[in-house]
Amino acid sequence: MSALAPTTIASPPAFAQPWLDLDAVTLGYGRKTVVEQLSLRLPRGTIGCLLGPSGCGKTTVLRAVAGFEGVLGGEIRLDGQVVSTVGRHVAPEQRRIGMVFQDHALFPHLTVAANVAFGLRGHPDAQGRVREMLETVGLAHAAQRYPHELSGGQQQRVALARALAPSPRLMLLDEPFSSLDVELRERLGSELRALLKAAGTTALLVTHDQHEAFAIADEIGVMRDGRIQQWASAYQLYHQPANRFVADFVGQGAFLPGEVTDGLHVRMELGTARSDHPIRCTEHGDLCPRGCAVDVLLRPDDVVHDDDAPTRAKVLHKAFRGAEFLYTLELASGATVLSLVPSHHNHALGEAIGIRVELDHVVAYKREGAPPLRCG
Numbered sequence: 001m002s003a004l005a006p007t008t009i010a011s012p013p014a015f016a017q018p019w020l021d022l023d024a025v026t027l028g029y030g031r032k033t034v035v036e037q038l039s040l041r042l043p044r045g046t047i048g049c050l051l052g053p054s055g056c057g058k059t060t061v062l063r064a065v066a067g068f069e070g071v072l073g074g075e076i077r078l079d080g081q082v083v084s085t086v087g088r089h090v091a092p093e094q095r096r097i098g099m100v101f102q103d104h105a106l107f108p109h110l111t112v113a114a115n116v117a118f119g120l121r122g123h124p125d126a127q128g129r130v131r132e133m134l135e136t137v138g139l140a141h142a143a144q145r146y147p148h149e150l151s152g153g154q155q156q157r158v159a160l161a162r163a164l165a166p167s168p169r170l171m172l173l174d175e176p177f178s179s180l181d182v183e184l185r186e187r188l189g190s191e192l193r194a195l196l197k198a199a200g201t202t203a204l205l206v207t208h209d210q211h212e213a214f215a216i217a218d219e220i221g222v223m224r225d226g227r228i229q230q231w232a233s234a235y236q237l238y239h240q241p242a243n244r245f246v247a248d249f250v251g252q253g254a255f256l257p258g259e260v261t262d263g264l265h266v267r268m269e270l271g272t273a274r275s276d277h278p279i280r281c282t283e284h285g286d287l288c289p290r291g292c293a294v295d296v297l298l299r300p301d302d303v304v305h306d307d308d309a310p311t312r313a314k315v316l317h318k319a320f321r322g323a324e325f326l327y328t329l330e331l332a333s334g335a336t337v338l339s340l341v342p343s344h345h346n347h348a349l350g351e352a353i354g355i356r357v358e359l360d361h362v363v364a365y366k367r368e369g370a371p372p373l374r375c376g
């Protein structure tokens with residue numbers, strides 16, 4: 001079993017030449033501060049994402065980058081140019097930023113081609129560019145149709161073509177597919193990613209939907225109450241969540257109480273897990289001494305069904321996922337864990353099944369309510 005030390009709460013990585021650079025940006029409405037000292041840097045060609053629950057300030061950040069809101073502090077730079085700071089504000093139309101929002105915002109009285117041509121006034125070959133963009137999004141055949149004659153997914157492709165046509169310096173995407181059904185959302189997410197990558201466009205996406213974030217973005221910042229909790233790849237967010245909030249918000253899982261026995265081992269109801277790295281159980285990365293009371297994060301893929309395992313757990317709930325069942329299991333103590341089990345193991349509710357823990361790494365947090373001096 002290997003262990004990854006939990007990451008510290010990430011400050012954004014220091015890239016040599018960020019294309020989009022938000023430096024300690026503070027934003028608010030009236031007297032209310034909504035975003036505080038937020039920093040992020042995106043290198044050219046990168047797709048970044050702000051992921052967080054409703055009301056955490058994602059859209060406010062996007063609107064500030066677009067130039068619809070001024071900043072109360074800090075600085076926003078695009079391609080080295082300061083576009084927002086307290087004494088300077090470049091108007092939205094001068095920023096050369098493309099935008100796609102969830103409600104498509106197409107002009108209903110214009111054809112698809114005219115919608116895409118909208119931002120191309122003065123372009124030397126506007127018609128050629130419209131054709132090229134519609135071919136790119138697979139809608140060349142629909143050039144003369146009107147938005148109401150298209151499906152939601154097609155309308156969103158038109159919105160994308162329109163935003164990309166003038167070759168913006170940056171694309172901003174606000175929950176671009178949230179009005180569409182789940183399957184279409186995931187497919188369009190991958191298509192959008194491929195399109196942005198092919199065009200080499202730097203983009204910032206905001207969403208509360210982790211699947212959308214995972215399908216589209218290279219790097220994701222999980223936000224809560226106007227602050228970035230962790231800036232990392234989807235893989236890192238899932239496997240090395242910097243704090244409980246990120247662990248809870250990204251992916252599924254359960255916390256099981258444990259006690260650190262010697263800095264590399266943690267004892268739980270499901271057995272003792274070994275860590276390759278010294279276990280750091282506080283959110284600030286302090287080492288756990290012996291006896292430290294922790295909560296260990298167990299993802300559904302960490303809890304393996306094994307008929308021969310001595311530990312039995314009762315099936316409380318099961319959700320069919322096609323290839324797998326997601327079982328909610330109750331341990332003898334009453335604690336619950338989740339387990340992904342191949343779907344040919346079809347157990348009844350109330351049945352006791354054998355399980356064991358198979359951890360690739362230990363992610364542990366100081367137990368809430370544990371005595372303050374025992375840990376960290």
Ligand SMILES: Nc1ncnc2c1ncn2[C@@H]1O[C@H](COP(=O)(O)OP(=O)(O)OP(=O)(O)O)[C@@H](O)[C@H]1O
Pocket residue numbers: 029034052053054055056057058059060061208
């Ligand atoms: N025009 C406004 N005037 C006053 N308060 C606002 C305004 N717009 C947003 N807010 C408040 O700012 C906070 C952040 O809103 P924001 O829309 O940025 O959040 P969000 O994370 O994008 O949420 P959602 O996912 O629901 O869109 C919320 O508390 C919201 O009520």
